[in-house]
Amino acid sequence: MATENPTLPAPEELAGTPAQEDANPMTDTTPAAGEATQGGDAAPRARRARIRPEAEMVAGSEEFSDVEEEAAAMPSVDFSDEEAALAAQGAGLEIEDETAEEAAAEALSAPAVGEERFAGKSKEELLAIFAALLAERPVQSIRREVEALKIAFYRIRRAEVEAARRTFLGQGGDESAFTPAVDGAEVRLKELFRDYRTRRDEFIASLEAEKEANLRTKLAIIEELRELVGSDETLNHTFTRFRELQQRWKETGPVPQPQVKDLWETYNLHVENFYGFIKINKELRDLDLKKNYELKLSLCEQAEALVADEQAVESFRKLQKLHDEWREAGPVANEYKEALWERFKAASARINRRHQEHFEALKAEQTKNLALKTELCAAAEELTAQPLTTRREWNRASDRLLEIQKTWKSIGFAPKKDNNRIYERFRTACDRFFEAKRRFYAGLKSEMEHNLALKIELCEAAEALAGSEEWKKTTDELIALQARWKQVGLVSRRHSDAVWKRFRAACDRFFERKSAHFSSVDDEHGRNLALKRALLDEMAAAVDRVRAEGYDVIRDFQRRWGEIGFVPIKQKEAIQKRYKAVADALFDALRGSERDRSMNRFRERVSALKGAGERRVRSERERLGSKVRQLEQEIALLENNIGFFAKSKNAEALVADVRAKIDRARDEMRSLVEKVRLLDSEEK
Structure with a gap:
């Protein structure tokens, strides 16, 4: 390093x-x-x-x-809720999808639930709240609170387990041999949860049984309506029985969803048959039809008002109640029947379309989130696969993974069927890295x-x-x-x-x-x-x-x-x-x-x-000139050799020696040239 x-x-x-x-x-x-x-x-x-x-x-x-400080460094992005949810899932504390009855009950009676209600609570306090919910509230009204409570509990439990793991490893233990101690509070939570799930299952079972009983009751009412047609009883007595049957129909609770449409159509057919059969007094009939007209007109107006409501899910839920009231309302005069229904159906269609668009947009967003989270998983896995060999490289990779985790937290949910799977993949990559x-x-x-x-x-x-x-x-x-x-x-x-x-x-x-x-x-x-x-x-x-x-x-x-x-x-x-x-x-x-x-x-x-004599002078000049030419050749040879010496070992010392020889040769040559010039001047 x-x-x-x-x-x-x-x-x-x-x-x-x-x-x-x-x-x-x-x-x-x-x-x-x-x-x-x-x-x-x-x-x-x-x-x-x-x-x-x-x-x-x-x-x-x-x-x-x-080293110890860096090795202990963990990501600062808070994944405690996700980890707590997975821990609760691993402990078998899952709740099936919310029923319509639970949604309605919680909307009416449940207080605000979530992290803010359970923040700062100890495990014992959370268990006390859970027990109080079971003792004091209808089981169908506490589902969301139970979900939030178990997340809060396992956030604390996971922190305790991680602290115990670090202590175990710090004492030289092998991580594969670590087993968390049994937590009495967790055991108690599971007991309470089993009690809650048993009660909820009983509630749902009784609800289904009640719907089946309601179905049999309404089928019997339809049979009695059918028997009224052709009855020999007096008109007043027959009409009184008809009103009683209508009241019993309204008072009878919901039936299984698959039978709702056919049951209502059959009931409505027998009601119209009854009106046609008994040929009651026109004024009385007109008064009844007028009352039904006003009721259905009001239902149309309420449905149209829901169109302007921006809460798509809530508007759709309210529309279902309006449809129930529409089914319970009696017939109207034939000249209004089709127009009223088309008006009510048009408003319903717009609300249904907006509801569908809302969930399609939500689904598209969740699909997009899944793609983004898949890319983040790939990025985290790529970091894990890198051959990091220095502390600087590990620190840079840790900073990069922290950025990836922050990005992950800023992205919404993936589709429900993929959400846990993609988070498990991401967590696995992060765990492998650290x-x-x-x-x-x-x-x-x-x-x-x-x-x-x-x-x-x-x-x-x-x-x-x-x-x-x-x-x-x-x-x-x-x-x-x-x-x-x-x-x-x-x-x-x-x-x-x-x-x-x-x-x-x-x-x-x-x-x-x-x-x-x-x-x-x-x-x-x-x-x-x-x-x-x-x-x-x-x-x-x-x-x-x-x-x-x-x-x-x-x-x-x-x-x-x-x-x-x-x-x-x-x-x-x-x-x-x-x-x-x-x-x-x-x-x-x-x-x-x-x-x-x-x-x-x-x-x-x-x-x-x-x-x-002149001959001796010329001979001396020739000797000096020959010596000058010889020195020129030696200088040229030495300068050429410098290029070769530069490629060899100890080149610096060799080159210095050659340059010294060149300098001495040049000094000697200058002296000889000066002597030749002196001879030339003497000849003149």
């Missing part, structure tokens, strides 16, 4: 001269290497080390956060424990060297230990500072002793600096002496420079740079005087050649 550790100097940077022995490789600054190339002027400048703590060495790297992350961090924790053991060994080695007085050797050994320290990986945060301080303290003890040892040389270094500056001034004024007396002057300066000891480390580079510049100037002056003397000797030789 990459960190931002500051680079420690390599061991070879601190080897070779006494000046470099004092360098603490864990300080902010280190002495420059290589100053002792001329005169051995490398000064042992001991300083108090300011050692960076290990936490600073990795500043800015998120890799240093504690299980893989847990295994990764478990391995990382083991690695950190191994690293801690290695660093403790390094601490012990540094402590063994802290009292040494072999300054050069011990410095090199501590440098090697520090290099190994950097190569060892990270350790847990709770141990990092302590082990680092221990290692740093051992290094400090050695370098503080070394600093005290070398502090006595500082004054001498200051005097040496003054002597070297004075010598440089003398060298700068000796150009004429060098030209007159030659190389011996320069050699004497070099001897005197080397005899002066070390200078302060801060002045070392500047004084060495000035010394090189002054020495180069002296060598340039020396080379200039040598060149002048060489040309003077050649002029004397040319005079002698002229005295021996």
Whole structure:
């Protein structure tokens, strides 16, 4: 894993001269290497080390956060309701679809239910509420409250189980061996739920039996209506019985849904037959038809008012009640019958269409939600399948999964038949991801424990060297230990500072002793600096002496420079740079005087050649010209060879050597050319 550790100097940077022995490789600054190339002027400048703590060495790297904290990190998106619902389902606490009777009863009597009612309640309080519901309320009116209550209970229960699981794993247990303890409250909840489900089943069974009984009652009423037709009884007595049968029909409760339509049509047919048979008094009949007309007209108006109601589901439910009232209403005059029915049917059709469109839109939205959630499942599964190998990669993947979970929570339900299945798939992918992350961090924790053991060994080695007085050797050994320290990986945060301080303290003890040892040389270094500056001034004024007396002057300066000891480390580079510049100037002056003397000797030789004849002069010129051409060829060959040397190992040293040869050849060639020109001028 990459960190931002500051680079420690390599061991070879601190080897070779006494000046470099004092360098603490864990300080902010280190002495420059290589100053002792001329005169051995490398000064042992001991300083108090300011050692960076290990936490600073990795500043800015998120890799240093504690393994245990990261391994325990779980998604912050709240899936507690979904998980509680699945837990309740797994415990067998499911309730079948809501019946119409339950919906009606709850709409009339149930208080507001849901998370807000049960928030903050303990398991015992929830059980007490459940028991009170069973004791005080009709079973058909508490279904929604029971659903919300079991979700609230299992939200608490799941949190307890997860806490127990973490404790078990923290104590070294195998996750596959974990079994939650039996919860007495959960046992009691299941008992109450069995009681509720038994009562609900009994209610539904009695309701169905009652509907069957109502069906038999209404069939008997229809049979009595049929028998009224052709009765020999008086009109008043017959009509009274007819009214009684109508009243009994209205008072008789609902019948099984499949028989509703046929039963009503049969009843209505016999009612109309009765009116036609008895041929009652026209005024009485008209009055009855008028009353029925007004009732059905009112039902039409109520149905049309529902069309404007934006609550599609509630409007549809109210329409069913209007249809029941329509069936119970008697006939109307034939001239109004068709028109009223068409009006009522038209309003009903619009409400039914809106109700159907509502559920089709809901179904389409749920289908769309299923597609979106399927994509999120695929994205979560793709994250799980990635080969993540570093903490940075795991952190980024965790952030991505958290975004996916937040998106999931923002999407509505999928179709009921798919909702649990798609959530199970999503949860499985998330569980696999975090299980893989847990295994990764478990391995990382083991690695950190191994690293801690290695660093403790390094601490012990540094402590063994802290009292040494072999300054050069011990410095090199501590440098090697520090290099190994950097190569060892990270350790847990709770141990990092302590082990680092221990290692740093051992290094400090050695370098503080070394600093005290070398502090006595500082004054001498200051005097040496003054002597070297004075010598440089003398060298700068000796150009004429060098030209007159030659190389011996320069050699004497070099001897005197080397005899002066070390200078302060801060002045070392500047004084060495000035010394090189002054020495180069002296060598340039020396080379200039040598060149002048060489040309003077050649002029004397040319005079002698002229005295021996022109032929000897031409021969000398040809010899010099041949030498110039030979040097040109050598220079060309050497320059060509540089291209080949650049491809070989140790190329830098080879190329430098060749360039030096080229420079010497060019200097010689310039001297020869100058001599040829001198000969040419003499011939003229």
